[in-house]
Structure formats: C-alpha cells, structure tokens
Amino acid sequence: MNIDKKITDDLVANGISFVTTVPCKQLAGVIEEIDARDEIFHIPSNKEDEGMGLCAGAFMGGKRPAIIMQNTAIGVTINTLATLIQYYRMPLPMLISYRGELREPVACQVEMAVHTKALLAEMKIPTYHFHHQKDVEELDAILKYTFMCNKPVAILTDANFWGGYGDQ
Amino acid sequence: MIRSEILRDIAPIIRDHLVVCNIGLPSQELHMIDDQPTNFYMLGTMGLSSSIGLGLALSQPKTVISIDGDGSVLTNLGTLPTIANNVADNYILLIIDNGSYGSTGDQPTYAGKKTKLEKVAEACGCENVVVCNDVDTGKVLQEAIDSKKMTVIVCKCDSGNIKLPVITMDPVVIRDRFMKAVAS
Numbered sequence: 001m002n003i004d005k006k007i008t009d010d011l012v013a014n015g016i017s018f019v020t021t022v023p024c025k026q027l028a029g030v031i032e033e034i035d036a037r038d039e040i041f042h043i044p045s046n047k048e049d050e051g052m053g054l055c056a057g058a059f060m061g062g063k064r065p066a067i068i069m070q071n072t073a074i075g076v077t078i079n080t081l082a083t084l085i086q087y088y089r090m091p092l093p094m095l096i097s098y099r100g101e102l103r104e105p106v107a108c109q110v111e112m113a114v115h116t117k118a119l120l121a122e123m124k125i126p127t128y129h130f131h132h133q134k135d136v137e138e139l140d141a142i143l144k145y146t147f148m149c150n151k152p153v154a155i156l157t158d159a160n161f162w163g164g165y166g167d168q
Numbered sequence: 169m170i171r172s173e174i175l176r177d178i179a180p181i182i183r184d185h186l187v188v189c190n191i192g193l194p195s196q197e198l199h200m201i202d203d204q205p206t207n208f209y210m211l212g213t214m215g216l217s218s219s220i221g222l223g224l225a226l227s228q229p230k231t232v233i234s235i236d237g238d239g240s241v242l243t244n245l246g247t248l249p250t251i252a253n254n255v256a257d258n259y260i261l262l263i264i265d266n267g268s269y270g271s272t273g274d275q276p277t278y279a280g281k282k283t284k285l286e287k288v289a290e291a292c293g294c295e296n297v298v299v300c301n302d303v304d305t306g307k308v309l310q311e312a313i314d315s316k317k318m319t320v321i322v323c324k325c326d327s328g329n330i331k332l333p334v335i336t337m338d339p340v341v342i343r344d345r346f347m348k349a350v351a352s
Contacts, residue, residue, distance in 0.1 A: 018223070018226070018227060041226065043223075043226070043250065043254050044250075045246070045250060046246030046247075046249060046250060047244075047246050049213075049215070049216065049244070050215075050216070050219045050244055050246050050247055050250065051219075052216075052219075053213070053215075053216030053217075053218075053219025053220045053223065053244075053247075054219050054220070054222060054223035054226075054250070055223060056216075056219075056220050056223060057188070057219065057220040057221060057222060057223025057224035057225070057226075057227065058223040058224065058226065058227040059223075060208065060220075060223075060224055060227075060343065060346060060347050060350055061223065061224045061225075061226070061227025061228040061350060062227060062228055062347075062350065062351060063227040065223070079212070079213065080213050080216065082212075083211070083212025083213045084210075084212065084213040084216065084220075087211065087212060087339045088339045088340060088342070088343040089339075089340050089343070090343070
C-alpha cells in the first residue's frame with residue numbers, strides 16, 4: 001500500500017479541496033502527492049496558526065479544508081485552536097507528524113512529544129494515533145467524523161507508521 | 169483621521185463586499201458603525217485577519233476585504249509572502265497603519281518607527297501595493313475593488329480610539345450569518 005496515495009485519496013473522497021501544509025520529513029511524500037492532485041488547492045503556510053486562518057477562511061468560503069503539520073505546531077496553535085477554530089465551531093482535520101516517538105533520532109523532538117497528547121486532551125480535541133500502517137484504514141471514518149461534529153480533530157502519525165527514518 | 173473615522177468613511181463602500189475585520193476595536197467599531205451579515209468579526213486570534221480573508225478569497229469568487237492593522241500584520245508577518253505567492257484577484261488587504269497597538273492602549277509598533285510595511289509587502293512579492301493618506305482611503309479602496317487585481321493598501325492615519333462596547337454576538341452566530349451571506 002502506498003500510504004501517501006491512500007491518505008490523499010481519502011482526503012479527496014471526503015471532499016477536502018483546500019490543504020495547507022508546514023513541512024516535515026515524514027510528511028514529504030503526502031505533501032508531494034497533495035501538490036500533484038488537481039482536486040486539491042495546496043497552499044503552503046509559513047506558520048501553522050497562519051495556516052489555520054487560511055483554513056477558517058476556506059471553510060467559510062464553502063470548501064472543506066485540512067492542515068498538515070508537525071506536532072510541534074500544537075505549541076504554536078493553542079490560541080488559534082481555542083479562539084478561532086473551536087470558538088466559531090469549525091471543522092479542521094489536522095494530519096500531524098508525531099515527532100519524538102519510537103524510532104525518533106532527534107532528542108529535542110521528544111520534548112514536545114511528551115506534551116502533545118496532554119495538550120490535545122486539555123483542549124478536548126478528539127485525537128487518533130496511527131502507529132501501524134493498517135491504522136490508516138480509519139482515516140476515512142475520522143474525516144467523516146470531523147465534518148460531522150465541526151471540531152478540530154488530530155491524527156497523530158508516528159515514525160513507526162511512516163516506516164522509520166532509514167539511516168538517520 | 170483615526171481608524172474609526174476611516175471605517176465610517178469607507179462603510180458605504182465595503183458594505184457590498186465580504187469583510188474580515190481585525191480583532192478588538194476595529195471589529196467593535198465596524199459593528200457599531202454598520203453591522204452587516206457580510207462582516208466577519210474576529211473576537212480573538214490576533215494577526216489572522218489577512219489569512220482568513222485570503223483563504224476565503226481563494227475559495228469563492230466574491231470580493232473579500234481584510235481589514236487589518238499594522239500591529240496585527242507584524243504579529244503574522246509570514247502572511248505577506250503567502251499572499252504574494254497565492255494571487256487572488258478578488259482579495260484586498262487594507263492595513264490601517266496608525267503606528268500603534270490601538271486596542272491595548274496605543275503602545276507604539278515598529279511600523280510607526282523604522283519599519284515600512286509597504287516595502288515589506290513589496291519585498292515579499294506583492295505586486296499591487298498602494299500607500300495612501302487617511303482621507304484618500306475610500307477612493308483608493310474603490311479603485312482597488314474596480315481593478316479586480318489583488319491589492320495591498322497601507323493607509324497611514326493617526327492613532328486614537330473611541331469608547332464603545334464589546335461585541336456580544338455569539339461567535340457561531342457571526343460565523344453562520346457570514347457563511348449564509350457568502351453563499352447567497
């Protein structure tokens with residue numbers, strides 16, 4: 001199975017046509033796939049809170065948006081999640097590279113990893129964790145759930161899910 | 169002129185378009201001067217008026233005017249390259265540049281000192297950047313709307329605030345009303 005293609009297919013099948021991204025090594029393949037699809041307008045952001053603003057505008061313009069980012073972005077976007085996405089009750093699937101988990105080579109990434117689920121729980125954000133490749137089978141249902149309840153929803157995808165970092 | 173006087177001046181122009189209005193006093197002033205379903209009032213999240221407006225402009229055909237401030241643009245300076253590189257000709261960013269953080273007590277911003285936001289916008293790649301004086305805002309804004317070219321307007325004005333109440337409308341009501349106006 002090509003995970004990048006499967007994820008992108010699920011986004012398209014759920015009518016998601018506006019995707020903003022802040023890159024991560026783990027997400028490079030899916031970002032490339034999204035960029036190549038005609039059905040999706042891909043707009044890279046310079047920072048994740050900016051990206052959430054773009055997504056809020058796209059949603060009010062009638063599009064289904066999504067954001068792709070690293071878990072470090074949770075530290076950046078708490079205020080935006082609370083005062084924009086949640087306060088105005090907007091749906092936002094967040095496909096998140098969960099750095100600092102098993103098979104992580106960069107120690108500093110662990111420093112935000114240990115806070116990630118706690119912060120998401122504190123924000124009452126529904127959170128799913130993809131650890132094995134087969135976990136991606138739930139993505140379609142998670143996307144439907146997100147647009148059903150009009151909430152930000154986190155999908156954490158760790159290094160094991162993506163197949164590790166090779167020689168790094 | 170101060171910001172509220174400019175908003176009063178341009179109210180007849182912007183009421184026919186989609187407006188995303190900056191957090192704090194700008195939204196409170198616009199709400200008091202000319203509340204419209206086509207106004208999206210930001211109640212929080214400083215800095216994102218330009219981003220919300222760009223996302224909206226890229227997603228539907230109606231003209232979108234983001235009313236922002238110099239302080240808010242400085243908060244989200246990364247917005248200018250994103251705007252420049254994702255041209256939406258139905259998008260106007262109106263930066264009301266009074267050189268101060270008005271909603272928090274008129275503390276000076278760097279835009280009121282050495283930093284020129286119009287030059288920053290141009291360096292980021294924005295192609296139609298117009299600087300105007302407060303009294304000319306309506307004329308410049310109307311020209312930008314008529315041009316159907318994405319435009320960044322930096323409107324130089326005085327700092328100063330008027331006393332007015334906060335917006336008590338529920339955020340979901342603001343959003344729902346706005347979305348219905350967008351779709352109509």
